[in-house]
Amino acid sequence: MTVAELKQAVLALSREEKQELLLEILPEISQEVMQDRAFLMQLLPVFMNLVKDSGVDLQQLMQFAMMMNGGQPQR
Known part of the structure; x- marks a missing residue:
């Protein structure tokens, strides 16, 4: 296919x-x-546009991400 x-x-x-x-x-x-880090850099704008188009507040999304990560910044 x-x-x-x-x-x-x-x-x-x-x-x-x-x-x-x-x-x-x-x-x-x-x-x-x-x-593949190069692919991640291609994918990031796609996700950012999804978030922007959804009307979700980026600050709220970051707070949610921090909660999902146990409050620890990702490395």
């Missing part, structure tokens, strides 16, 4: 199916792809 075919299949899913897919697959695929 090509990336284009996979994209078309995913976009055809219902909202709930897309949410379920993201929750199930992101942890699995991120372990491998997050090892």
Whole structure:
């Protein structure tokens, strides 16, 4: 299956199916792809735009991230 075919299949899913897919697959695929720092720098603007477009306050997101990390800054 090509990336284009996979994209078309995913976009055809219902909202709930897309949410379920993201929750199930992101942890699995991120372990491998997050090892590449150059890729992370490509991915960061995508996530930042998602946050911005969602209307979530970036400060609240940072507070949540700190809570999830036990209050310790990430290194």
